[in-house]
Amino acid sequence: MNTFKNMQTKMRRAAVVLGLVGAALILNTACNSNKNEERPIEEGQHFTVATWLEGPQYLGSTKSLTEGTLSFLGKGFEAEGSRYIQHGGYIYMMNLTEKKFNQYALSKDGQITLNGSILTDGVVPNYFQSLNIVDDNTLLVLGSVDDNKGTAGWARIEIPSFKVVAKGELKVPYDAADPGQGFYVGRGYVDNGKFILGGYFYNSQTKAYAPTGVTALVYDYPAMNNMQVIQSNATKAGIGYDYLSSVDTDKDGNHYFVASAGKFWTGLGGKSGIVRIKKGESKFDESYFFDVSSQLDKEACLMGITHVGDNIAFATVQYESMMTSVRDRLKNVGQVVKLDLANKKVTLMNTPLSPVAMVRAPLVYQGKYYTALCIDGGEANLYEFDPKGNADSFKKGLKIDAGGWVQVQMIVANPAN
Numbered sequence: 564m565n566t567f568k569n570m571q572t573k574m575r576r577a578a579v580v581l582g583l584v585g586a587a588l589i590l591n592t593a594c595n596s597n598k599n600e601e602r603p604i605e606e607g608q609h610f611t612v613a614t615w616l617e618g619p620q621y622l623g624s625t626k627s628l629t630e631g632t633l634s635f636l637g638k639g640f641e642a643e644g645s646r647y648i649q650h651g652g653y654i655y656m657m658n659l660t661e662k663k664f665n666q667y668a669l670s671k672d673g674q675i676t677l678n679g680s681i682l683t684d685g686v687v688p689n690y691f692q693s694l695n696i697v698d699d700n701t702l703l704v705l706g707s708v709d710d711n712k713g714t715a716g717w718a719r720i721e722i723p724s725f726k727v728v729a730k731g732e733l734k735v736p737y738d739a740a741d742p743g744q745g746f747y748v749g750r751g752y753v754d755n756g757k758f759i760l761g762g763y764f765y766n767s768q769t770k771a772y773a774p775t776g777v778t779a780l781v782y783d784y785p786a787m788n789n790m791q792v793i794q795s796n797a798t799k800a801g802i803g804y805d806y807l808s809s810v811d812t813d814k815d816g817n818h819y820f821v822a823s824a825g826k827f828w829t830g831l832g833g834k835s836g837i838v839r840i841k842k843g844e845s846k847f848d849e850s851y852f853f854d855v856s857s858q859l860d861k862e863a864c865l866m867g868i869t870h871v872g873d874n875i876a877f878a879t880v881q882y883e884s885m886m887t888s889v890r891d892r893l894k895n896v897g898q899v900v901k902l903d904l905a906n907k908k909v910t911l912m913n914t915p916l917s918p919v920a921m922v923r924a925p926l927v928y929q930g931k932y933y934t935a936l937c938i939d940g941g942e943a944n945l946y947e948f949d950p951k952g953n954a955d956s957f958k959k960g961l962k963i964d965a966g967g968w969v970q971v972q973m974i975v976a977n978p979a980n
Contacts, residue, residue: 609673611654612945613647613924613973616965620644620972622654624673628926628933628945628974629960636966640675642667644972646806647924648694648702652978653678653723655702657691664691664704666725669977679725686727687716693760693805696722697753697784705733705760710767711745713737717787733782734790735762743768746778749803750810752818755843758784759793761803761810761820763829774799774831777822777838781845793845795838797852798822801829802838807923808867813874816842819904824856825864825881827889835865835880837904855880855902858909866897869925869932874905875950877932881919893918895939899957901950913954914946918970926974935963935971943969 612633613622621639625631642665646657654667654675664686668678683690687706692715695703702720718730735746744766751760760780764773777795779802782788800822803809809821818840824833837853840846855878856863862884870876878900885896897919901910917936925934932950937943943963949956963969 607671608979609669609671609977610926611669611673611675611973611975611977612961612963612971613642613644613654614639614963614965615970615972617967617969622667622675622973624675624977625961626673627961628928629947629958632962632964634964635969636964640667646691646694647973648696649924649973649975650696650702651699651723654973654975655694655722657683657694659690662690664720666723669975671978673977681720681725681727686718686730693748693750693803695751697758703751703753703758705748707745707747708732711735711737711747711765712742715748719785729785731787733787735780736764736778736792741766744773746780747805748780749801749805750807751779751803752810752812753784754816754818755845756784757845758782758787759818759840759845761801763801763804772801772829772831774833777802777820777847779803779820779840779847791845793847795847795849795852797834797838797847797849798824798836798854799831799833800824800835804829808869808925811868811870811876813870813904814872818842819868819870819876821865821868821878822852823864823866825862825883827883827886827891828864828866828881835863837865837868837902853902853904853907855900855909859900859911861885865900866919867923867925868902869927870904871927871932871950872930873950874903876902876904877925877934877948877950878902879919879934882916893939899934899936899946899948901948901954910954912948912957914957915941924973924975926976928976933960933974935974937963937970943971945971945974 619641623639625633644656656665664681666679668676691704693705706716708714749761781791802820824835835856839848839851855865861882863880868878895916899912899914917938932948945960
C-alpha cells in the first residue's frame with residue numbers, strides 16, 4: 564500500500580511539472596471572471612482555495628486571505644482535478660480520472676457543492692485541454708483529436724445551466740511530412756466575431772518544443788471555422804499555454820499573451836515577454852513587444868500574467884539558469900514580478916524564491932493581487948501584493964497547512980451577501 568501511495572505521489576508531482584494533467588484553473592481572460600470589482604469586504608465573505616497535496620487534491624474554504632491558517636488535515640472537499648476555470652459562483656473542473664467535467668457551486672457561507680457533471684467522451688475526445696469563458700453565458704472548451712494531427716475538438720457549454728449547446732472539430736496546423744510535430748491548443752478569447760487561440764508546437768517523437776516564432780490561430784466565432792494563422796517574429800515562444808494564466812485583457816479591451824520562452828519551456832531560449840493584439844483586431848501589434856527577461860539579472864522565463872488595473876499586472880518568472888530540467892520547476896526557482904504594460908517596465912518583487920506552480924490561478928480582489936508561495940522545504944502561504952507600491956509592497960498572509968508537500972492551484976472569492 565505504501566509503495567502504491569508513493570507511486571501516486573510521484574505521478575502527481577510529475578503531472579504538475581509536465582502540465583498534462585496538472586490542476587488548471589485558468590483565469591477568465593475575456594471577461595476577467597476571477598476578478599472582483601472593488602467593493603467593501605462584506606461580513607461573512609468566504610474564499611475558496613484549491614490545493615495539490617501529497618495525497619488527494621482538495622478544495623477548502625476560508626474567511627480570510629491575509630491571516631490565520633487553512634488546514635487541509637482531515638478535512639476539505641476532495642476534488643481530483645486536472646483543469647479548472649471559475650466564473651460567477653461556480654468552479655468548472657475537468658476530472659481526468661473519472662473523465663468528467665464537473666460544476667461546483669460556491670455559496671456565500673463557504674460551502675462547496677458538486678452541482679453537475681458532463682462526461683467528456685463524446686464532447687471533446689480524450690480530455691478538455693483548454694477552458695475559456697467567452698462571455699457570461701458561454702464556456703468554450705477545446706481538446707486534442709488524433710494526437711494533434713491537424714484537428715482539435717471544441718464544445719460550447721451554456722453556463723450556469725451547464726449544458727452542451729454545440730460541438731465539433733476545428734483545423735489546426737499540421738504537416739504530414741513531419742508527423743511528430745503537432746500544434747497544441749492553448750488559451751484564447753472572443754473579440755469582434757473571432758476566436759483567437761494561442762498555442763505551441765511540440766514534437767511527440769523528439770519530445771521537444773519547436774523553436775518557432777509566436778503563432779496564434781483565428782477562427783470565425785461561433786462557427787469555429789475558416790482558420791487563419793497569424794504570427795509574430797518578436798521572439799521564439801509559445802503563447803496561451805493551456806494551464807497557466809497566460810492571456811489577459813486590459814481596461815481598453817487590448818489582449819496580452821505571455822510569450823513563454825526558455826531552455827526548459829516553449830521557446831527554447833528566446834526572449835520571454837508579452838505580445839499584444841489590439842481590441843477588435845486579428846493580428847499581432849508589431850509595435851509592441853514587452854521584453855521581460857532582458858530586464859532581469861538572471862536568465863528568466865515569464866510564466867503568467869494577471870492584469871490588476873491601470874495597465875499594471877503581476878506575474879511569475881522562473882530562473883532557468885537555476886534549473887537543469889523542467890522538473891526543477893518544483894524547486895525554489897520562481898519569483899514574483901510586477902509589470903507596467905504601458906511603459907514596459909519590470910519590478911522584481913523581493914519575495915522569497917519558490918516553485919512556480921502558483922502562477923496558475925491567482926486572484927485580484929479589491930485592487931490587490933493574491934497568489935501563493937509554497938516554498939520547497941518551507942512554509943506555504945498566500946501573499947498579498949499592492950500594485951501601487953514598490954518591490955517590497957507585499958505581505959505574507961494565510962498559512963496553508965497540509966501536513967507536508969502542497970501547491971496552491973486556485974484562489975477564488977465566493978459570492979458575497
